[in-house]
Amino acid sequence: QRLKAAVHYTAGCLCQDVAEDKDMQFSKQTIAAISEITFRQCENFAKDLEMFARHAKRSTVTTEDVKLLARRSNSLLKYITQKSEELVSSNMEQKEKKKKKSSAAKGGRTFGQQEAAVTESEDSNMA
Numbered sequence: 001q002r003l004k005a006a007v008h009y010t011a012g013c014l015c016q017d018v019a020e021d022k023d024m025q026f027s028k029q030t031i032a033a034i035s036e037i038t039f040r041q042c043e044n045f046a047k048d049l050e051m052f053a054r055h056a057k058r059s060t061v062t063t064e065d066v067k068l069l070a071r072r073s074n075s076l077l078k079y080i081t082q083k084s085e086e087l088v089s090s091n092m093e094q095k096e097k098k099k100k101k102s103s104a105a106k107g108g109r110t111f112g113q114q115e116a117a118v119t120e121s122e123d124s125n126m127a
Helices: 002-022 028-055 063-069 074-105 111-126
Strands: none
Touching: 002 028, 028 063, 063 074
């Protein structure tokens, strides 16, 4: 029920913005109808996404499922693809930063350098 109220509130805000831009008004019934249609469409989207994931024998919805859902709207598909690529590149950058931080925390040595240091210490222990 709270989710439905949040959708109704957001639809009202968007209608108000459009009304100000276009110098027009929306009746309360129109805003209620828009919010109801939006809520039902979101329910349908959620069911479709769940089915796409289940069909692929997964329990998690992926970006590929979302792209499949948006396939009928070229502009939406393009936008989702662009955002997905941005997220992937951002995640890669964060992983690289974490790797650099963890290697710096280990004395700034790479794996090969760490291995060489261990070999040197083993050699000195044998001598």
